[in-house]
Amino acid sequence: MKKDRTVLTEELTVMLLFILVFVSFETTSLAQTLAIKLLIEQPSAHKELNDEHEEIIRTRENSESSVTWKEYKSMAFTLQVNF
Incomplete structure (x- = not known):
């Protein structure tokens, strides 16, 4: 160096x-x-991921439950980040 x-x-x-x-x-x-x-x-990507996950938690009947298959498949931005 x-x-x-x-x-x-x-x-x-x-x-x-x-x-x-x-x-x-x-x-x-x-x-x-x-x-x-x-x-x-990329703070904008981080914010979008957080927003997506918070929305899923907000719409759950039980906020403490684990991720369902339906929720996983609804994570459009998360799936793009993962791949």
Whole structure:
């Protein structure tokens, strides 16, 4: 990193080290880490995800129940983010 011409910035190095810790355990962790990173960088996407999930919870009869198949299939934006 101390060379004049390097592609690694301090921010990129920290991010790669952070990802490496999770990758060493399993690939699902990498996907989750990248999803969180990208959502942090896109506050509008994060807000839309929260709004979608809060709407589903608001319309439930029991707000403490787990996600139903119908609710899962109704998460249009969440499904786009996941894939």
